[in-house]
Amino acid sequence: MGLTVLSGPSGVGKGTVVAAVRRLFPDVWVSVSATTRLPRPGETEGVEYHFVDRDHFVRMAKDGELVEHAEFAGNWYGTPRAPLERRLTTGLPALLEIELQGARQVRASMPSARFVFLTPPSWEELVRRLTGRGTEPPEVIERRLDRARVELAAEKEFDAVVVNDDVEAAAARLVSLMTDS
Numbered sequence: 738m739g740l741t742v743l744s745g746p747s748g749v750g751k752g753t754v755v756a757a758v759r760r761l762f763p764d765v766w767v768s769v770s771a772t773t774r775l776p777r778p779g780e781t782e783g784v785e786y787h788f789v790d791r792d793h794f795v796r797m798a799k800d801g802e803l804v805e806h807a808e809f810a811g812n813w814y815g816t817p818r819a820p821l822e823r824r825l826t827t828g829l830p831a832l833l834e835i836e837l838q839g840a841r842q843v844r845a846s847m848p849s850a851r852f853v854f855l856t857p858p859s860w861e862e863l864v865r866r867l868t869g870r871g872t873e874p875p876e877v878i879e880r881r882l883d884r885a886r887v888e889l890a891a892e893k894e895f896d897a898v899v900v901n902d903d904v905e906a907a908a909a910r911l912v913s914l915m916t917d918s
């Protein structure tokens with residue numbers, strides 16, 4: 738059990754697959770990140786993210802309250818340390834859903850974690866999903882696709898690669914990776 742880190746390009750379906758993992762595996766614990774990004778319609782403080790302003794984020798980072806943090810497409814994201822450490826002391830599974838730079842920081846500080854990369858069936862399908870979600874304006878989609886190229890090139894750094902073709906199959910694979918000792 739222990740810590741699993743899930744990464745993958747924006748729009749690949751990380752949030753969708755993690756929601757399916759929660760249904761398959763209700764005991765899973767998923768870290769709630771801090772971010773300077775504004776909430777999307779339907780997002781709630783403390784559920785998808787802790788939404789903080791830049792000053793607050795910088796203070797958290799400076800005070801060592803974040804396990805890792807990174808800038809992604811113009812906003813900051815980071816994993817709060819205290820709740821993750823509390824969870825890890827129980828020995829029960831914990832999941833982080835974070836981008837590549839953060840995953841690299843966790844790899845350096847917690848090398849025993851499992852690193853899983855979620856990848857799309859094709860580049861065209863990734864563009865379709867990111868555009869189809871309808872949550873970002875075109876210029877933000879462009880920045881995320883730029884990052885997606887970088888992230889896809891780093892697939893080999895991960896312990897396992899899961900293709901998100903079918904959501905349920907991808908979720909089942911992630912659960913088996915998380916629970917494999």
Ligand SMILES: Nc1nc2c(ncn2[C@@H]2O[C@H](COP(=O)(O)OP(=O)(O)O)[C@@H](O)[C@H]2O)c(=O)[nH]1
Nearest residue numbers: 747748770806807809814815816834835836839
């Ligand atoms: N490094 C890091 N990345 C994070 C964290 N939380 C979320 N992310 C990543 O930030 C990126 C953007 O997240 P978000 O704005 O929610 O967009 P979405 O993943 O496309 O729905 C995604 O790759 C997330 O996995 C975090 O705590 N640390």
Ligand SMILES: Nc1ncnc2c1ncn2[C@@H]1O[C@H](COP(=O)(O)OP(=O)(O)O)[C@@H](O)[C@H]1O
Nearest residue numbers: 747748749750751752753866870901902903904
């Ligand atoms: N396996 C899949 N097949 C088709 N569409 C998917 C699949 N997984 C996710 N999607 C869709 O792709 C879009 C992006 O998914 P989301 O979970 O928000 O991605 P991420 O969290 O990686 O940015 C959403 O509209 C979602 O419904």
